Amino acid sequence: MTPTGLRYAVVVPTVGRPSVGALVDGLLRQDGPLPDEVVLVDDRPPGTAGPLPRPEPPPGRTPVPVRVLRGWGHGPAAARNLGWRVTTAEWVAFLDDDVVLPDGWCAALAADLEGLDPAVGGSQGRIHVPRPAGRRPTDWERATAGLETAHWATADMAYRRAALLAVDGFDERFPRAYREDADLAVRVRRAGWLLVRGDRVVHHPVRTADRSVSVRVQRGNADDALMRRLHGPRWREVAETGHGRLPWHVATTAAIGSTVAAAAAAVASAPTDPTGRSAVLRRLALAGATASVALVGDLARRRIVPGPRTAAEVATMAWTSAAIPPVAVWHRARGWWRHRAASPWPPRPRxxxxxxxxxxxxxxxxxxxxxxxxxxxxxxxxxxxxxxxxxxxxxxxxxxxxxxxxxxxxxxxxxxxxxxxxxxxxxxxxxxxxxxxxxxxxxxxxxxxxxxxxxxxxxxxxxxxxxxxxxxxxxxxxxxxxxxxxxxxxxxxxxxxxxxxxxxxxxxxxxxxxxxxxxx
Missing domain, CATH: 3.40.50.1000 (HAD superfamily/HAD-like)
Structure with missing residues (x-):
């Protein structure tokens, strides 16, 4: 408990990144009012890796209990629920396992939380993403930097325990570190709580990623389908998430699909085509190909121009810009089907x-x-x-x-x-x-x-x-x-x-x- 009586716990879901040890070690070495306890939820599937490190407090410091729980690989929403439910403090501060805490973070957190109106259910920290020196950021680096303007991101987000209880925590049907925090914020505010921004800061380095990462993250479109099902067609406005490019991805996918279909039909009908149907199909295929190239080229341009424009980056942007639209549409359709009957969280028992x-x-x-x-x-x-x-x-x-x-x-x-x-x-x-x-x-x-x-x-x-x-x-x-x-x-x-x-x-x-x- 802090000298002023503020009680808080820290919950960190982790997939075993090496940074989690440094995060906890840095937390235990803070000079400010320390948490009642730190809960690490190991969300790796059982048997996939060894135990997590258990950093010890510096000599002479008051020990802070560090509890490690098994999370079973169900994703950060389920892991955070497991973590906060075993705590008893008034506030629960959620951190990502790859953030870096500057000196004074605990004191800044206490300053953000102390004296808040009882109607405030959550306080968001400010997220700083370091930029590369001497060059423009890559597409992946710019995507990570979007955390700086994200609303209610759980890279550093403290919730009042009563607010979490009121909405039964995170919706565990969100399996990735994507949209689960936005959904929680929507439900907390609908339950009558206020959310505010604090002054504390965490640093969020850009994780190393391969060249296909922008294609893999399109899986989040399935989570967007769940958001729409739960919060209606205006869910982006309600959740303050921005607009997205799904309509353009649908148009691009349709253009690519029509090109392939028309070209295949033209080839199949050419040997026995007294009516000239194959010529019409070839023109349709050419029109579809022109539209496809224009749409893919526009997406690639939007991603290349702000970046470093190296040969490797340009090549990556070119092929991924062609792959992203159909992959995004596929995941959105998959999510729509999977969540077509989703009810508000928590689902009623059947x-x-x-x-x-x-x-x-x-x-x-x-x-x-x-x-x-x-x-x-x-x-x-x-x-x-x-x-x-x-x-x-x-x-x-x-x-x-x-x-x-x-x-x-x-x-x-x-x-x-x-x-x-x-x-x-x-x-x-x-x-x-x-x-x-x-x-x-x-x-x-x-x-x-x-x-x-x-x-x-x-x-x-x-x-x-x-x-x-x-x-x-x-x-x-x-x-x-x-x-x-x-x-x-x-x-x-x-x-x-x-x-x-x-x-x-x-x-x-x-x-x-x-x-x-x-x-x-």
Missing amino acids: AVLLDRDGTLVHDVPYNGDPDAVAPVDGAREALDRLRSAGLRLGVVSNQSGVGRGLLRPEQVDAVNAAVERAVGPVQTWQVCPHVPEDGCACRKPGPGLVHAAASALGVGAEECVVVGDIGADVEAARAAGARSVLVPTATTRAEEVAAAPVVAPDLPRAVDLVLGWCRG
Whole structure:
């Protein structure tokens, strides 16, 4: 806590860039009021790299807790949600893992936040992108420099915890570091909060990129489709993002497509064409080619003129300007189809996935006897309420007794049938028979069972709620991008209860929570 009583935490999602160690080390060496804690969310897919560094505070300094959480590779929106939800401070400052903090950043952050009107829900820092010395910036460098004028970018953005709670944080359907911050700002302001700009500054160096980076980033057009679905046709104005070039990309793609189609038809009809149709098609192909060259050339000119105009840069701008329009249109169409029925965040639950042992029925270790099945109090009535609400039901259960040779698969099936007789039917059973040493993709806390159940039920993982009695159930939900409710038993560890985002004392009250989410 700062001397004036301001409490804040710092959350950094990371994909393991070397810069994250320097960022945290620089944060711990600040002279200003330090955060309550720093939360690093390692968003690399599990098993892809070693552990993140844990910088130590300089000798004689008050230690600041640095917590490292696993993020499962779902993108920065999900990683930031995981990070801020484990904190308790009034403010949460989000930083990118490749920014550089100047001396005095903590003091400047405190000055920005202290004394803000209670109606202010967020404060943005100022982002400085270093320019190259002695030459004009490249296209990629200019794109990165756009962060300097971006609104509410989470490279340095502090939100009041109450504002994050009011809108349930970031929309995790944004899988990239793109538009997720703009969407959050729109929802926070619609919830009645104000956003302001502070005076603190971070430096954001330009990351090294290959020559195809401008084509790859067109994947963001799928996220633009989600923004339009969520915020309407005027979403760019609402989100303060600028206009974009999609109409020109559509025109260019249409011109290229018509050129190829007309040329192919002309070639196919030329050998037997007494009517002169092939000549008309050739003229159409020529007109399309002329339009294509003009449109691609205009895009290339707009990108080349402000740049260094080296041979390599000009060549890169030429071929990528031809590739960008169809790639952008493809991703926009893909995003439109994927998000055509997207509802406001968070999506209302459509399915509930329940752990078996300890959640639906009393836990009997490695049970292979149907007669030993005993449902927990109120299980049948609780599930009947979910069915009456139209929710789909599934069970996700680790059964390592099979892998250990203590159970036969048919015994597991017989116990599952007894469970259904006791609590009523469910639409899918997903069982992992492996032991932990097998390293399978299905065993909780991995996401495999949740993904399989969601697919079997015809819903997205984000539309599922996992209800279980131990931390592995909560972690499996988190790994899959689903919500969770922990219902502790006498064997649930205290640290699992403390780490769970939502806890209910029993199954009926867990169902109360789920039905409340359904009502919005």
